[in-house]
Amino acid sequence: MGEKKVYRVLIGKPGLDGHDRGAKCIARALRDSGFEVVYTGIRRTPEEIAMAAIQEDVDVVGLSSLSGAHMELFSEVVEALKKHGASDIPVIGGGIIPEEDIEELKKRGIKKVFTPGTPMEEIIKTFRELCENK
Secondary structure, X not given: XXXXXXXXXXXXXXXXXXXXXXXXXXXXXXXXXXXEEEEOOOOEOHHHHHHHHHHOOXXXXXXXXXXXXXXXXXXXXXXXXXXXXOOOOOEEEEEOOOHHHHHHHHHOOEEEEEOOOOOHHHHHHHHHHHHHOO
């Protein structure tokens, strides 16, 4: 029986949003589900998050925003990954995101967007699927 691959994911908090309880909950749930998790901490620039994702050789990036700046910040992370030749790393977003912004975020390269109340199992399943299909 072969060893199960351990996937590496990064959880990032771009911008000035200082609330990270949700991001930490996601990071813990992913870790408890067998993922290796890199957490960047709060108040990171999109460039810092992209560089950390590349340096840590992660399979997926998860971003959290509660500040209302998700359109710009999430897009900037996607662009920074592209700029550094890492557009193959899928990016997921979550937080306080209005329903009307979700489709535009997907057009800008965000693979999936989660809002409050999303079951943790669904979030973990999405991370796993994106890792497996990378």
